[in-house]
Amino acid sequence: MGDFCIKKGHDLKLIGKPEKSMGDAPVSEVLNISPADFKGIVPKLLVKEGDIVKTGTPLFRSKFYPDMVYGSPGSGTVSQIRIGERRKLQDISIQLSSADESLPLQAYTAAQIGKLSAGDIKSHMLKTGLWFMVRQRPFSKVANPDSAPKSIFISAMGTAPFSPDAEFVLEKNSGGFQTGLSILKKLTSGSVNLVMGKGTKLPALTNAKDVTIHRFSGPHPAGNVGIHIHHIDPIKNKDDIVWYVDPQDVAAIGDLFNTGNFPKYKVITVGGSGVTNRHYLKIRRGALVKDILKSNQVADDVRIISGDVLSGVKTKPDRAIGYYHNMLSVIPEGRKRYFLGWIMPGLKRYSLSGSFLSGLMGKQETEMTTAVNGSLRAIIPFGQVESVLPMDIMPTFLLKSILARDIEEMEKLGIYECDPEDFSLCAFSDVSKMEITEIIREGLEFMEAEG
Amino acid sequence: MKMLRNFLDRMHPKFKNGTKLEKYYPLFEMADTFMFTPDDVTKSGPHVRDAVDLKRAMIVVVLALLPTFFFGLFNIGYQEDATRTILQNFMVGLKITLPILIVAYGVGGFWEVVFAIVRKHEINEGFLVTGFLIPLIVPPTIPLWMVAVATSFGVVIGKEIFGGTGFNIFNPALVARAFLFFAYPGAISGDSVWTVVDGVSKATPLAVAASGVNTSAIDLLVRSNFSWLDMFYGFIPGSIGETSTLAILIGAVILLVTRIASWRIITGVMIGMVGIALLTNLLAAASSNPMLALTPHYHLVMGGFAFGMVFMATDPVSAAQSNAGRWIYGIMIGGLAVMIRSVNPAFPEGMMLAILLGNAFSPMIDYMVLRRHIKRRQQRHA
Numbered sequence: 001m002g003d004f005c006i007k008k009g010h011d012l013k014l015i016g017k018p019e020k021s022m023g024d025a026p027v028s029e030v031l032n033i034s035p036a037d038f039k040g041i042v043p044k045l046l047v048k049e050g051d052i053v054k055t056g057t058p059l060f061r062s063k064f065y066p067d068m069v070y071g072s073p074g075s076g077t078v079s080q081i082r083i084g085e086r087r088k089l090q091d092i093s094i095q096l097s098s099a100d101e102s103l104p105l106q107a108y109t110a111a112q113i114g115k116l117s118a119g120d121i122k123s124h125m126l127k128t129g130l131w132f133m134v135r136q137r138p139f140s141k142v143a144n145p146d147s148a149p150k151s152i153f154i155s156a157m158g159t160a161p162f163s164p165d166a167e168f169v170l171e172k173n174s175g176g177f178q179t180g181l182s183i184l185k186k187l188t189s190g191s192v193n194l195v196m197g198k199g200t201k202l203p204a205l206t207n208a209k210d211v212t213i214h215r216f217s218g219p220h221p222a223g224n225v226g227i228h229i230h231h232i233d234p235i236k237n238k239d240d241i242v243w244y245v246d247p248q249d250v251a252a253i254g255d256l257f258n259t260g261n262f263p264k265y266k267v268i269t270v271g272g273s274g275v276t277n278r279h280y281l282k283i284r285r286g287a288l289v290k291d292i293l294k295s296n297q298v299a300d301d302v303r304i305i306s307g308d309v310l311s312g313v314k315t316k317p318d319r320a321i322g323y324y325h326n327m328l329s330v331i332p333e334g335r336k337r338y339f340l341g342w343i344m345p346g347l348k349r350y351s352l353s354g355s356f357l358s359g360l361m362g363k364q365e366t367e368m369t370t371a372v373n374g375s376l377r378a379i380i381p382f383g384q385v386e387s388v389l390p391m392d393i394m395p396t397f398l399l400k401s402i403l404a405r406d407i408e409e410m411e412k413l414g415i416y417e418c419d420p421e422d423f424s425l426c427a428f429s430d431v432s433k434m435e436i437t438e439i440i441r442e443g444l445e446f447m448e449a450e451g
Numbered sequence: 452m453k454m455l456r457n458f459l460d461r462m463h464p465k466f467k468n469g470t471k472l473e474k475y476y477p478l479f480e481m482a483d484t485f486m487f488t489p490d491d492v493t494k495s496g497p498h499v500r501d502a503v504d505l506k507r508a509m510i511v512v513v514l515a516l517l518p519t520f521f522f523g524l525f526n527i528g529y530q531e532d533a534t535r536t537i538l539q540n541f542m543v544g545l546k547i548t549l550p551i552l553i554v555a556y557g558v559g560g561f562w563e564v565v566f567a568i569v570r571k572h573e574i575n576e577g578f579l580v581t582g583f584l585i586p587l588i589v590p591p592t593i594p595l596w597m598v599a600v601a602t603s604f605g606v607v608i609g610k611e612i613f614g615g616t617g618f619n620i621f622n623p624a625l626v627a628r629a630f631l632f633f634a635y636p637g638a639i640s641g642d643s644v645w646t647v648v649d650g651v652s653k654a655t656p657l658a659v660a661a662s663g664v665n666t667s668a669i670d671l672l673v674r675s676n677f678s679w680l681d682m683f684y685g686f687i688p689g690s691i692g693e694t695s696t697l698a699i700l701i702g703a704v705i706l707l708v709t710r711i712a713s714w715r716i717i718t719g720v721m722i723g724m725v726g727i728a729l730l731t732n733l734l735a736a737a738s739s740n741p742m743l744a745l746t747p748h749y750h751l752v753m754g755g756f757a758f759g760m761v762f763m764a765t766d767p768v769s770a771a772q773s774n775a776g777r778w779i780y781g782i783m784i785g786g787l788a789v790m791i792r793s794v795n796p797a798f799p800e801g802m803m804l805a806i807l808l809g810n811a812f813s814p815m816i817d818y819m820v821l822r823r824h825i826k827r828r829q830q831r832h833a
């Protein structure tokens with residue numbers, strides 16, 4: 001239990017913030033599932049093209065953990081399976097049928113749920129495919145069901161640009177949330193930490209039971225789960241494991257146990273200056289980006305990002321939004337070249353340094369593009385990178401130890417507490433234009449393989 | 452403008468890999484990104500990036516140097532003949548400084564390009580600042596060939612042999628000045644180098660303050676008609692760009708508002724200087740050394756102290772790179788500058804040596820800070 005006031009960081013003020021209203025739910029005919037969303041999982045296909053599947057039918061399983069299966073988010077026909085280089089499964093497309101058929105799944109009464117053991121819960125989640133909702137730190141991969149987490153984190157606040165408001169999302173969907181929390185409590189010997197913003201009022205959150213409530217305030221990344229773990233229950237070494245679940249997925253887990261319904265929907269935001277209708281949408285899990293954007297006018301030469309503009313990934317219209325993402329951000333590509341940009345006053349350039357005139361007039365909502373705004377240079381430590389990382393970690397020195405592949409030093413400097421998304425503002429503000437998030441990612445992959 | 456863009460786009464393929472001009476790509480890149488911001492888009496997250504880049508940051512430093520540069524031009528003429536108009540003084544200064552500036556930029560730029568081509572990396576903007584700093588920290592009478600030799604030494608030995616901008620241990624402009632100081636002491640110290648009139652010698656306030664026994668430095672200054680305000684405004688003999696504390700402080704405001712310079716370092720230098728100066732003041736009565744009596748506000752306006760504090764100590768590469776380290780580094784430089792000035796009669800100008808010492812110690816300071824940080828993390832996790 002605690003109040004945490006984060007000082008370091010920055011809230012990007014971008015044009016294209018989604019309005020707090022639900023748009024018309026887009027109609028999906030095809031769903032797409034990409035196993036690449038699941039870090040640490042080597043998928044083994046369980047279906048072939050042309051197979052008829054119901055909602056919940058296993059599509060693939062984990063190679064190293066055969067009980068862990070992924071259930072189809074809809075019913076219909078497996079229309080396409082794409083295999084990439086080295087026979088790596090890329091994605092599975094499901095052509096939805098008009099009738100929606102689900103595999104019969106068991107529902108539990110409140111009394112039954114109270115008696116379930118951790119093993120019962122795990123096996124039910126594994127065989128229904130909801131286990132994928134549980135991830136672990138370090139390494140941000142799908143949780144190993146056999147590991148013993150010291151605590152579980154649910155971060156019900158988003159500070160990244162265009163993040164959905166957790167209260168707004170859970171308000172309509174709070175039924176299963178408490179059940180989900182109580183179920184997760186049985187999976188850890190420690191506590192379930194529910195983190196919310198300082199101003200949160202929704203009773204489903206503020207009156208939640210079986211959890212320890214923490215409140216965070218301050219600029220982004222104050223809402224990142226990595227920052228919460230760091231301040232509440234830091235990861236000490238490779239085997240010091242913490243699990244975390246998205247609040248919408250907590251509600252989905254609760255619903256599954258309460259009603260036996262397989263989760264088919266989630267709420268996302270659509271934002272960014274590249275689209276005209278910026279709003280919240282209830283979409284099918286696995287819905288294609290082009291269906292989500294159907295009711296929207298998308299500008300030319302834009303980048304469509306699954307997730308937020310800082311830590312999301314580039315995606316295409318015929319792909320689904322990422323399994324763990326709840327935002328679709330559309331911003332213009334920045335190929336425009338400014339004449340003598342280094343000397344112009346820069347009234348409309350966005351910068352955390354004060355080196356443009358815009359900095360003297362306070363931060364205004366600005367249209368930002370994908371332009372790098374400079375070229376790669378050696379590390380010149382101006383101190384910007386340190387000023388946006390609210391962790392007891394010295395980023396410049398950690399980066400150097402990663403580049404040198406110095407395992408011992410990386411461990412001492414806290415690599416296990418890191419996740420690329422927590423360093424995205426560092427990469428944003430870096431004058432030398434280093435790919436800091438990529439370096440952190442490389443470091444973590446190296447430690448996972450070697451350490 | 453469109454024509455220029457089209458021209459550069461037409462030239463681009465001629466410098467691509469596998470062409471005859473391939474190795475001169477750094478030159479093309481420099482011209483291209485000088486005229487227009489680059490068109491690179493982000494490959495992965497974060498998909499948006501801050502508008503600032505190294506070019507912009509370095510230009511801001513040059514901008515911050517302009518007030519002291521322009522005052523320096525005026526002061527050269529003013530020291531020669533105080534009765535002329537401001538414009539005349541200014542023109543005299545320009546005639547002397549422009550050649551020094553051109554030599555520093557020309558020679559330094561040449562080395563920068565040579566190393567960029569050999570090492571196949573882009574030309575680094577850091578030299579924009581180094582090339583501008585060098586003319587500001589030499590006396591107006593400096594022979595141009597010495598500027599050329601010192602700049603070469605500063606850029607090649609001070610920076611490029613370590614791997615270029617970002618890898619250097621010492622501030623290249625200071626290395627150039629230190630080279631002059633030890634190789635050609637007659638051209639950079641003494642009483643006759645500060646005015647451009649032949650045969651006229653004018654001592655700098657620092658030399659005056661150190662030139663007596665059993666008296667106080669402030670008395671010596673008063674006897675030579677150096678008032679504190681004159682020194683603050685900069686109407687005194689000295690290196691081209693470092694006499695006016697006022698102009699330097701204007702530059703400091705620019706650097707601090709734009710967050711290019713570390714406020715921790717500047718504050719640290721001030722604390723170190725005030726602390727040690729007050730200490731020497733206490734000892735002054737018991738000693739015959741006049742410099743011990745010099746109070747902190749005099750230290751600030753004399754010699755290269757203010758210039759070094761704002762523009763030299765704050766070089767982010769050669770300074771300590773951790774926040775705690777920046778405090779220690781700053782305090783150390785401020786304190787050492789006063790100590791060298793007051794206790795060592797051979798070096799009236801202590802700031803240059805203090806900063807070079809600070810540069811030499813900064814990796815060690817960072818190492819100490821890092822070990823403490825690791826220890827604290829381990830205790831927190833225990």
